[in-house]
Amino acid sequence: MTGGLILLAADRDGGARIVWFAGVVPTIAALVWEIVQSLRRGEVGVDIVAALSMTAALVFGEELAAAVVAVMYAGGTFLESFAEFRARREMHALLSRVPRSATRHRDGALEEVPLDAVAPGDRLLIRQGDAVPVDGEVAGGSALLDTSALTGEPLPVRFGSGGAVMSGATNVGEAFDLLASRAAAESTYAGIVRLVEEAQRSKAPMSRMADRWSLGFLAVTLALAAMAWWASGDPVRAVAVLVVATPCPLILAVPVALVGGMSCASRFGVLIKGARVLENLARTRTVILDKTGTLTIGHPAIVEIRPADGLSEEELLALAAALDQASKHPVAQAIVAEAVARQLKLPVPSGVTEFPGQGVAGNVAGRAVKVGGLDFAGDGNAAPILDGRPGSVLVALEVDGVFAGHMVMADNLRAETGTLFAAMRHLGVERILLATGDRTDVxxxxxxxxxxxxxxxxxxxxxxxxxxxxxxxxxxxxxxGDGVNDAPALAAADVGVAMGARGAAASAEAADVVLLVDRLDAVLGALEIAQNARDIAWQSVAAGIGLSVAGMIAAALGYISPVQGALLQEAIDVAVVLNALRSLRIRPRHV
Structure with missing residues (x-):
């Protein structure tokens, strides 16, 4: 385009026309290829009008008009594809939870082997913090595993000797040996990954918003161009109609508005992986929520403190938290966090011994303290304690050999759920469901x-x-959702939303939207931004098409030449793009 204008300014008209012709032909070729692929998928879009206008302009010697159309079309296409690529690039740490190797026992020694080399019957060492690489059984002793990413169970689960363990669970207790029962490719985690891939392949591609008006607009354009040619006998009038009709408001305004919405959402901690996702987000009518880590906070918290006679709630909590400072167990860490939140003074414990699966014992400020289950931290004579809340666990405290009380712990609802669902319904959501791998009563x-x-x-x-x-x-x-077990459903949904702040990489990769803040109500901001961006896009399209139709009529009557039509169309483009950019300034109320 620029080279041709320079040659034109130097009075080298022939060279300018050659340069413009050479620049437009590749654009037409690429456009025709895209049209053919779209037709094979049963889609008809506005690209046909752009191809016709550029081709007709070249055929009838209007190379400059063709070049202007080509520049505008290429710019809109690049903008849309670049924005989607940029959003996808942020998530390329694909399935970071997947172990790449395993530690295997062999001839009395340990060896690090590739995951593919693990065979059924191999004895593996699973260290604290490791993800279980393959399905297998606990070989002697016991194992304490975090299975929340797989099953939705928020609290660690203890597996005894011979217990079946799923790959993808994380060892939060002491190291243990695992007897592999399946190869890595046949294990639970690999099966979940395959489900994600299959769901993504089977997901019907969503047509662009611009294509929705394409058939009617195409018919009107061709009819008006044919009438102009027939009535005047001048094919250049038909070219002018086609050039003015080039749907740049559709090609440019829609991606600008939607990409602007994506950028706006990112400022509020919501990563939307493409303009098509944002468009579908605006149309959401049903929301399905996972439980653990999505509807709930995803880790145990103290629900109630029940001290025995002689202790206050804060004294019980302070003694338990002081001792639990020496433990990495999730329940112990939750107790310490509650004490810190209440600004309690926690002395440093001494003589600490941790009993896997039972509790912790040690000395706190000269007193012998035990924290754990009722069968571990009690004097043996405490009356049975029953709690009616499904899914809760009891943590008992023993001081100087005497039962001193207990705490009830559970995975609580997020604080923001109180107003969440009413706001969702206000934004057009008609059905809200809970889907979890956890027990029915919980x-x-x-x-x-x-x-x-x-x-x-x-x-x-x-x-x-x-x-x-x-x-x-x-x-x-x-x-x-947020767990590995949610990833296939996230990929299958029209819009999959992952709790990315603390969720599994598999769910974030499979999802279309990632919440970068650990708040479920960020979904509300995403819905509102998507709906406002869509409305701005439609406003831009309506205004742009209206002005284009007026220009087409003027071109059909001979008042506008092809070059003038191309310039007029560019002025319309600027107007609608400026309007579309308003999506960058959306201020959602629900944030």
Missing amino acids: AETIAYGLGLEAVHAELTPDQKVLLVLTERKNGPVMMV
Whole structure:
């Protein structure tokens, strides 16, 4: 384009036309290829009008008009593809939880081997903090595993000798030996990854917003161009109509508005992986929520403190937290966190011994203290303590050999859920469901009083996918989750939303939207931004097409030449793009 203008200014008209011709031909070729591929998929879009206008302009010697159209079309296409690539690039730490190697016992020694080299029957060492690489059984002793990413169970689970362990669980206790029962490619975690890939392949591609008006606009354009040629006998009038009709408001305004919405959302801690995702987000009618780490905070917290006679709540908590400072157990860390939040003074414990699966014993300020289960931290004569809340655990305290009370711990609802669902419904969501791998009684207790349409518990990853597909009959479905077991459903949903602040990499990779802040109500901001960006896009399209139709009529009557039409179209483009840029200034109320 620029080279041709320089040659034109130097009175080298022939050279300018050659340069413009040479620049437009590759654009037309690429456009024709894209049109053919779209037709094979059963899609017809506005690209046909752009191809016709450039081709007709070249055929009838209007190379400058063709070059202007080519520049505008290429710019809009690049903007849309670049924005989607930029968003996807942020998530390329693909499945970082997947172990790449395993520590295997061989001939009385330990060796580090590639994961693919592990065979059924191999004895593996699983150290504290390691992810279990393959499915297997605990070989002697016991194992304390965090299975929340796989099953939704928020609290660590203890597996005894011979207990079946799934790959992808994390060892939060002492090191243990695992007897491999399956190869890595056949294990649970690998199966979940395959489900994600299959769901992504089977997900129907969403047509661009611009294509929705394409057939009608194409018909009007061709009819008006044919009438102008027939009535005047001048093919240049038809070229002028086509050039003015080039749907740059559709090609440019839509991606600018949607990309602007994506950029706006990122400022509020929401990563949206493409303009198509944002468009579908605005149409969401059903929301399916995972429980652990999504609807709940995802880790144990103290629900109630019940001291025995002679101790206050704060004294009980301070003694337990002081001793638990020496433990890495998630429950111990939660107790310490609660004490710190209450600004309690915690002396340094001494003589600490941790008993895996039972509790911790040691000295705190000259007193012998035990923290753990009732069978570990009690004098043996404490009356049985029952708590009616499903999913809760009891942590007992013993001081100087006497039972001193206990704490009730559970995975609590997020604080923001109180107003979350009413706000969702205000934004057009019609159905809200809970889907979890946790037990039915735990799920129903958590969901009580929330006004959900349905609660689905004890679901496997493929059952979550089936639920997503079933709910599509009610409209576009959003799935919100954070664990590895949620990844297939996130990939299958129209919009998959991952709690990325603390969630698994598999769910973040499979999702279309990642919440970078650890707040579920960030979904509300995403919905509002998406709807406002979509509205701005439609406003820009309506204004741009209206002005283009007026220009087409003027071109058909001979008042506008092809070059003038191209310049007029560019002026229209500037106007609609400036309007589309308003999406950068969206201020959602629900943040």
